[in-house]
Amino acid sequence: MPNDEVETFPDIRSSKLVKSTEYYETKECDNQLLIVQSGIKISYADNCIVIADGAVEIAFANRVIVVSRDSINVSHDASGPRDASGVYVTKGALAISHGRAPYIYALRGAKASAPRMTTFNTDVDSGSTILPQATHNTIEPIFLGEPRRKSIGTSMRIDAGEYISYSGKRCAAAKPDVSLFATMLPFVRKHSGCPTLKSASVTCEQGEDVAERAFGERWTFDACGKQVNVNFRGQRFIPDSSGAPGAVGESMWVD
DSSP: OOHHHHTTSOOGGGSEEEEESSOEEEEEEESEEEEESSOEEEEEEEEEEEEESSOEEEEEEEEEEEEESSOEEEEEESOSTTOOOOEEEESSOEEEEEOSSOEEEETTOEEEEEEEEEEESOOBOTTOEEEEEEEEEEOOOOSTTOOOOSOOEEEEEEOGGGOOOEEEEOOTTSOOHHHHHHHHHHHHHHHHTOSOEEEEEEEEOOOOSGGGOSOEEEEEEEETTEEEEEEEETTEEEOOTTOOTTBOOOOEEOO
8 A cells, every 4th residue: 555545544553442342333433443342333434443353334434444354334435525445354245335445355255336446365246346447466365264366466457348458559648548448438439339349559649849749649449340540639539630431520528
């Protein structure tokens, strides 16, 4: 985890300690360390550390660290504009209905809807909504009896619905693939009338003149057997002026 993100999490040394041997339910956990020998249900968790033997349920979580032997269920992870996602570690399964960028270690897998997530030794359910990316880390087991994975390393998964393999080299100043494809691929599918784009190639046409410092890219797509050409200049798609067959003839701004 990046240092700037680590600094946003609660400091266990300054947290108020709360212990319970029974099922614990509270409307608010603010700057607390909760150690529960059963399950726990929290309406609002802010700067909260939870260590539980049983299942954990949180409605709204901000800057939380949750460790559970059972399942973890979170409705909203970092829902506010200044909120930070949590760290969730469980021997059971994890479910996040609305997340931002959680860190997850779930021995029995996770199902989450989040624009970004980082997982460790966790199988992510295929029904999860992950846009645009998830980083999966395979590390040494931390739980007693947990099997060791065959390969240790890091991989990145980009949502297949808005990603396509391509050849060629992009401009150095261009937007990341996942950011560009989220708008360009629907644009190309719509105007080509092709629901599935098979492949693409790109050429960087970086201007050398001061007035043309904004990068330019020329994309060519294989759209249902047709060649579709799209020019991407600065922050918008513009018509292909080459007259090549399949040129897309409408401008579209890209934020």
